[in-house]
Amino acid sequence: MLTEERRQHILAQIQAAGKVQAAHLAAHFGVSRMTIHRDLAYLHARGWARKVFGGAVAMETESVEPAAGAPAGGCAMCGARLRQRTAFVLQCADGARLHACCPHCGLMLLAGRGDVVSALAADFLHGRMINVRDAAFLVGPELSLCCAPTILCFASRAEGERFRQGFGGDLLDHLQAQASLQQSMALHP
Amino acid sequence: MLTEERRQHILAQIQAAGKVQAAHLAAHFGVSRMTIHRDLAYLHARGWARKVFGGAVAMETESVEPAAGAPAGGCAMCGARLRQRTAFVLQCADGARLHACCPHCGLMLLAGRGDVVSALAADFLHGRMINVRDAAFLVGPELSLCCAPTILCFASRAEGERFRQGFGGDLLDHLQAQASLQQSMALHP
DNA sequence: CCATAATATAACAAATTGTAACACATCTAT
DNA sequence: ATAGATGTGTTACAATTTGTTATATTATGG
Structure with missing residues (x-):
């Protein structure tokens, strides 16, 4: 069994049951206690689970504050709760506004609609809303925030590049990010 | 059952019923009374419940979210507007809560007061409130957010280290960050 | 007020779990 | 081929959790 495969199984179990015990996992997968601890550390470092004494528990996502003045319906793409730090707003030709939970969903929406006249996204570092046309997007950093693959938005390409040095990923403009x-996400590559 | 899991169950029961009795919990979970007392002390130290003779009761206000509480006065240190992405909350022995605008002010407050029983800070990447004792602080990165020098808070030391790779600064625990x-900030070095 | 029962706390030992360091194997890219 | 990165297991040691015991502290009914 591949390492990544085992880790995904562990993560699935955490999300299904809310918790896992390290000793059980070691016996179940037939690996050493140390290997399981490394798996849990891996999940913990990416924010996918929380390591506790004896195992790991699911991340509690409720403590993230919803965006101020957010519409009740959640993300227009996936329905998830809207977050201020990853806010993404599309302005449509008919005056309607679509809110997305993160740049991932926002760019998906943008790609799928022809009636969007402008789009704003929250700069990940400073929180200011900026024009998507002028933003730099970091696609696929090793950081789990909302939808996967993670996409972060930066007002300054230089700051995005600094972030990339630590977390990896590709720094693209909004058209390149959409294409990527x-x-x-294509079902039939 | 994991220790953390039992403590979360106890906390849920406190928040649902308003109170719990130590003797009941010991019988319910099949552990000694001493273990339950340690669990209640844990919840008390984090400001999640209040330990009373015979058990514990819910905190006066349910939420520890700074935005949910009244941020009326601004930062307790500098008076600046409170920001959710850099939230910092100090829980005092008398039950009062102090809100700081960022870890800079939060750690300054923490250093200057002896009656703080616990402190929470928002993880800069994920936005979750975490215990300051377990957090990693990045002191002096090349990024201006609130007070100078900038101090960022990370739930995971690994993520803090990645951030440091791009933005520089020193990754310290809360005591080291306070000292630094x-x-x-000393006027007469 | 005092006696008594219930609860809280401190200190210790035992068991379990976490972590660091090292050796070794496998895979990858130049 | 060879150097480097990654994953794994073993070992030794540190840290956490837990129960027990003994000793405070608190509540309550005379």
């Missing part, structure tokens, strides 16, 4: 996203 | 801060 559509390719990675 | 006091030194850099």
Whole structure:
């Protein structure tokens, strides 16, 4: 069994049951206690689970504050709760506004609609809303925030590049990011 | 059952019923009374419940979210507007809560007061409120957010280290960060 | 007020779990 | 081929959790 495969199984179990015990996992997968601890550390470092004494528990996502003045319906793409730090707003030709939970969903929406006249996204570092046209997007950093693959938005390309040095990923403009996203999400590659 | 899991169950029961009795919990979970007392002390130290003779009761206000509480007065240190992405909350022995605008002010407050029983800070990447004792602080990165020098809070030391790779600064625990801060802020070095 | 029962706390030992360091194997890219 | 990165297991040691015991502290009914 591949390492990544085992880790995904562990993560699935955490999300299904809310918790896992390290000793059980070691016996179940037939690996050493140390290997399981490394798996849990891996999940913990990416924010996918929380390591506790004896195992790991699911991340509690409720403590993230919803965006101020957010519409009740949640993300227009996936329905998830709207978050201020990853806010994404599309302005449509008919005056309607669509809110997305994160740049991932926002760019998906943008790609799928022809009636969007402008789009704003929250700069991940400073929180200011900026024009998507002028933003730099970091696609696929090793950081789990909302939808996967993670996409972060930066007002300054230089700051995005600094972030990339630590977390990896590709720094793209909004058109490139859309293309990359559509390719990675395609069901029939 | 994991220790953390039992403590979360106890906390849920406190929040649902308003109170719990130590003797009942010991019988319910099949552990000694001493273990339950330690669990209640744990919840008390984090400001999640209040320990009373015979058990514990819910905190006066349910939420520890700074935005949910009244941020009326601004930062307790500098008076600046409170920001959710850099939230910092100090829980005092008398039940009062102090809100700081960022870890800079939060750690300054923490250093200057002896009656703080616990402190929470918002993880800069994920936005979750975490215990300051377990957090990693990045002191002096090349990024201006609130007070200078900038201090960022990370739930995971690994993520803090990644951030440091791009933005520089020193990754410290809360005690080291306090010491560093006091030194850099001293008027007469 | 005092006696008594219930609860809280401190200190210790035992068991379990976490972590660091090292050796070794496998895979990858130049 | 070879150097580097990654994953794994073993070992030794540190840290956490837990129960027990003994000793405070608190509540309550005379």
